[in-house]
Amino acid sequence: MKILLFCAKGFETMEFSVFVDVMGWARNDYNYDIQVETCGFTKTVVSTFNVPIIVDKTIEEIDLDDYDALAIPGGFEEFDFYEEAYDEKLLELIRKFDSLGKIIATICVGALPLGKSGILKNRKATTYHLRDAYRQKELAAFGVDVVNEPIVVDKNVITSYCPETASGVAFKLLEMLTSKEEMEIVKKAMGF
Numbered sequence: 001m002k003i004l005l006f007c008a009k010g011f012e013t014m015e016f017s018v019f020v021d022v023m024g025w026a027r028n029d030y031n032y033d034i035q036v037e038t039c040g041f042t043k044t045v046v047s048t049f050n051v052p053i054i055v056d057k058t059i060e061e062i063d064l065d066d067y068d069a070l071a072i073p074g075g076f077e078e079f080d081f082y083e084e085a086y087d088e089k090l091l092e093l094i095r096k097f098d099s100l101g102k103i104i105a106t107i108c109v110g111a112l113p114l115g116k117s118g119i120l121k122n123r124k125a126t127t128y129h130l131r132d133a134y135r136q137k138e139l140a141a142f143g144v145d146v147v148n149e150p151i152v153v154d155k156n157v158i159t160s161y162c163p164e165t166a167s168g169v170a171f172k173l174l175e176m177l178t179s180k181e182e183m184e185i186v187k188k189a190m191g192f
Helices: 013-030 081-085 088-099 108-117 134-140 163-177 180-189
Strands: 002-006 035-040 044-046 052-054 069-072 103-106 151-154 157-160
Touching: 002 013, 013 035, 013 163, 013 180, 069 088, 069 108, 069 163, 081 108, 088 103, 088 108, 103 108, 103 163, 108 134, 108 157, 151 163, 157 163, 163 180
Parallel strands: 002 035, 002 069, 069 103, 103 157
Antiparallel strands: 044 052, 151 157
16 A cells, blocks of 8 residues: 655645654554655655655656555645645645545645645535634635534545644544554554
8 A cells, every 4th residue: 555645845744744654653563565655746845844855756756546545734824835735736636536535634734725626525624723713714615514623534535623633644544544453553552
């Protein structure tokens, strides 16, 4: 199995790293066949707080058949997250993953490009809930049934409402790719 971890400019590193870590523990310590491949619009992506990372592939190199899931960490507007998160190439990638019924996992405002893509219309989802829930209001404007809960799963889509939920989303993705029992083994081993 393979997860495409998409890094838009200004992504939040904490929300990125949980997917690498949880799946890394699963693969390294328990031989779960789960790889994580990073992707961005450019080979070097600068995250929130100006931490650069080098991704495995650019968006043009992606073959959907290679992946079982898409993971999208949120990011900060001040670091130009929405410039790439709302780019039509990413929105089309999201639509294709959803049309194939592949799992899409997001953390915090990583749900907003899903909303903008149209895949969440009339579906349950959540996003950043603090500061008068202004991001949840933005998500609702895309026709989404916003639920103010930490993690919301609607069919193949996982959304969450703030960085605190990051590990929970990664574990939920692991569970959906394997089983509840296999996820619990890794979760326990990591001290959660």
